Amino acid sequence: MAPAHRQFTFDAIGVIRSPFKEKFGIPRQSGLMDTAEAVLELLPPYDREEAVRGLDGFSHLWITFVFHGVRQGDWSPTVRPPRLGGNQRLGVFATRSTHRPNPIGLSLVEIAGIRREQGRLLLDVRGADLMDGTPVLDIKPYLPYADARPDARAGFAAAAPDAQMPVVFGPEAEAVCTARAADLPQLRRFIEQMLRLDPRPAYQAASEGRVYGTAIFDLDVRWTVADGAVQVLTISPAA
Amino acid sequence: MAPAHRQFTFDAIGVIRSPFKEKFGIPRQSGLMDTAEAVLELLPPYDREEAVRGLDGFSHLWITFVFHGVRQGDWSPTVRPPRLGGNQRLGVFATRSTHRPNPIGLSLVEIAGIRREQGRLLLDVRGADLMDGTPVLDIKPYLPYADARPDARAGFAAAAPDAQMPVVFGPEAEAVCTARAADLPQLRRFIEQMLRLDPRPAYQAASEGRVYGTAIFDLDVRWTVADGAVQVLTISPAA
Known part of the structure; x- marks a missing residue:
């Protein structure tokens, strides 16, 4: 050819x-x-x-x-x-x-x-x-x-990425997970599985304190990394 | 969307x-x-x-x-x-x-x-x-x-296909494999591996005797199925 x-x-x-x-x-x-x-x-x-x-x-x-x-x-x-x-x-x-x-x-x-x-x-x-x-x-x-x-x-990718980052839900975020338990029973676990993989861009991994937003389902999840854990701050209706 | x-x-x-x-x-x-x-x-x-x-x-x-x-x-x-x-x-x-x-x-x-x-x-x-x-x-x-x-x-495809069909080389085919041993050392094994998988269309599997041609490298391989084995008849330069 x-x-x-x-x-x-x-x-x-x-x-x-x-x-x-x-x-x-x-x-x-x-x-x-x-x-x-x-x-x-x-x-x-x-x-x-x-x-x-x-x-x-x-x-x-x-x-x-x-x-x-x-x-x-x-x-x-x-x-x-x-x-x-x-x-x-x-x-x-x-x-x-x-x-x-x-x-x-x-x-x-x-x-x-x-x-x-x-x-x-x-x-x-x-x-x-x-x-x-x-x-x-x-x-x-x-x-x-x-x-x-x-x-x-x-x-460079011999094993699955370590999924060791703990994910902590703040009281507001926890309340939304409870409130949506009927229509999104897996919401809390979904957010935990997603964030424990640490989706931050690699070059920002060291910069703790910055607040990130991630859109899932009909929701906007706000989270940050502090004290070596992902902190879920709020879960609110997507704009 | x-x-x-x-x-x-x-x-x-x-x-x-x-x-x-x-x-x-x-x-x-x-x-x-x-x-x-x-x-x-x-x-x-x-x-x-x-x-x-x-x-x-x-x-x-x-x-x-x-x-x-x-x-x-x-x-x-x-x-x-x-x-x-x-x-x-x-x-x-x-x-x-x-x-x-x-x-x-x-x-x-x-x-x-x-x-x-x-x-x-x-x-x-x-x-x-x-x-x-x-x-x-x-x-x-x-x-x-x-x-x-x-x-x-x-x-329907749980295991690799059985590769049990014996492949028999006729004297002419054998002679070509020997003659090409310098530039195509794997020729005999290549043909054997290819034909033992029985490439015939499934609906023809029962029709023994028909002669097939398959083009590999610069060669045309002619073969048939007889007595439950693939018989390699001739290996000649591709037209």
Whole structure:
């Protein structure tokens, strides 16, 4: 083949509905939050029941998606992985950074259910690291005999990130979790799982005291890091 | 997000050089042939050494590619997986069939080397199930902590396909393997690994006697199935 540029155009086959309303706070890989439930809505003309027949035989699913909100063309040959403290540059192809030539992401999720609701074909998935509104290009079943290589050597990211940061809820935040227990029973645990991973940009990890905001569900969560713990200050309706 | 169609256009960042000159014969998943060595050539402007810095710390790589020679729009809501004998229909999204809405493939390969040759940035990979000329959209390191789920439930494809079909080389074929031992030392083993997986279309599995041709390297391999074994008849220069 001649090394001429070749372009390929794809249609979104689906869209993600997720509690993560912005990028900030989303775990950097899938599978790190068991409370992260999302819905993959298949879009017409791909929303046909025959197209997912047999998928319920699989426990896990690959989602190939487009990084939401990352402008194409914004790639960089090197990036600073958060796992390396943000002060070491690696090639973009040696990371899963969003700033890649083609902003294509890959996420491994658990299949929790397949259903039709109000005419829409919906896949419930668990463990997704996907923002609300993420366009989906493809879904494929996970084949453990081909995809599982537990002994693969993994450079700078050999193990899952330590999730050791304690998360402390202030009285106002605690009260909101209690008040929403009926419609968002997992809210407290969701926030805890999200924040214990310390989503702060690596280069800011040392700066305690700054207040961050993260949008999840219909809420805006305000939090800070003090005394080596994440302090959840307030949980209020999103603006 | 409104469920409007959204389209995304991607540039090939690379191209595959592989011994498989046509689709017929290629193993249906990656990792099934350890003699299947391929080269991923990064194309300008993506062929920068900085972009792969740190990749040598990883043993495995995900390749996101475009199914070569499959016309877009040729999707089918259901397909007949060869693993089910070709007589049972499953949803295309429950398989890794090429006839999907977006002809995007995913292949897990081993990294054998990274080098620059005649100005080109080349990644040597092993175990690829990719046709020569395959356009590559993205490469990502394999992260075992996130990607390896050996216990995942896997519907109709729980285990690797049995590779039990004996492969017998006729005298002419044997002579070519010997003659090419200098430049293609793995030729005999490559053909054996490819054909023992029985690449015949599932619906023809019962029809012994038919002669098939498969193009690999610069060669055309003619073979048939008789007496429960693959018989390699001739290996001749590709037309």
